[in-house]
Amino acid sequence: MQVLYFAWLRERVGAASEEIDPGGAATARELVERLVASEPRYGAAFADMAAVRVAVDQEMCDLDTSIAGAREVAFFPPVTGG
Amino acid sequence: MTVSVQREDFDIAAEIARLSAADADIGAVVSFTGLVRRMTADGPITGMELEHYPGMTERALEAIAAEAEARWPLQGVRVIHRYGALEPGERIVLVLTASRHRQAAFEAAEFLMDYLKTSAPFWKKEDHAGETRWVDARDADDSAMARWKR
Numbered sequence: 657m658q659v660l661y662f663a664w665l666r667e668r669v670g671a672a673s674e675e676i677d678p679g680g681a682a683t684a685r686e687l688v689e690r691l692v693a694s695e696p697r698y699g700a701a702f703a704d705m706a707a708v709r710v711a712v713d714q715e716m717c718d719l720d721t722s723i724a725g726a727r728e729v730a731f732f733p734p735v736t737g738g
Numbered sequence: 739m740t741v742s743v744q745r746e747d748f749d750i751a752a753e754i755a756r757l758s759a760a761d762a763d764i765g766a767v768v769s770f771t772g773l774v775r776r777m778t779a780d781g782p783i784t785g786m787e788l789e790h791y792p793g794m795t796e797r798a799l800e801a802i803a804a805e806a807e808a809r810w811p812l813q814g815v816r817v818i819h820r821y822g823a824l825e826p827g828e829r830i831v832l833v834l835t836a837s838r839h840r841q842a843a844f845e846a847a848e849f850l851m852d853y854l855k856t857s858a859p860f861w862k863k864e865d866h867a868g869e870t871r872w873v874d875a876r877d878a879d880d881s882a883m884a885r886w887k888r
Binding site for chain 1: 772788789790791793794797798819830831851854855856857858859860861862863872873874875876879
């Protein structure tokens with residue numbers, strides 16, 4: 657699946673998007689745990705999960721939402737538009 | 739309902755004229771314009787970069803506008819949100835609401851801005867004379883949105 661990062665999450669991961677095999681990750685939170693275990697840059701990006709929001713297939717949702725069959729999962733800080 | 743996400747500036751008078759002309763039963767048009775403020779809680783800024791999530795941004799704004807149309811008797815909604823590099827004094831966002839009577843237009847415009855602030859995927863990075871800093875989300879924006887929860 658395509659995993660996207662925005663704002664300081666993008667900067668800390670060092671990529672705007674990546675093709676990632678979710679493996680056994682069933683939820684967005686489990687996907688984060690899998691990433692964090694794989695490389696230190698993810699540990700830095702996801703150090704404070706209270707400041708991480710997620711969208712699955714461009715719909716804002718909970719970290720515990722299923723990502724089964726999702727094409728696009730995006731991680732970003734709380735929004736600050738307007 | 740028309741939503742635009744664009745780099746370019748917008749012409750408020752032209753937007754109001756276009757919205758008003760669409761329906762002769764419109765009796766009220768409310769316009770909100772958000773501007774880049776020079777002074778912030780962290781001091782004055784020289785500019786900012788507004789990042790967004792192409793694709794989701796348009797969908798989120800359309801969903802917010804549809805929700806406003808479901809809650810109030812509106813004759814029209816127009817939302818324009820800019821992204822990219824912006825300087826103090828520049829326009830960031832425009833919300834127009836049109837209705838037969840003013841109350842619906844006033845309330846819907848406030849609702850749209852409160853929802854947009856907390857659910858449209860935009861992120862501001864301010865430039866403090868060469869030192870850039872991501873803007874933190876404000877609790878006040880969350881509570882402003884909470885009052886519309888049903």
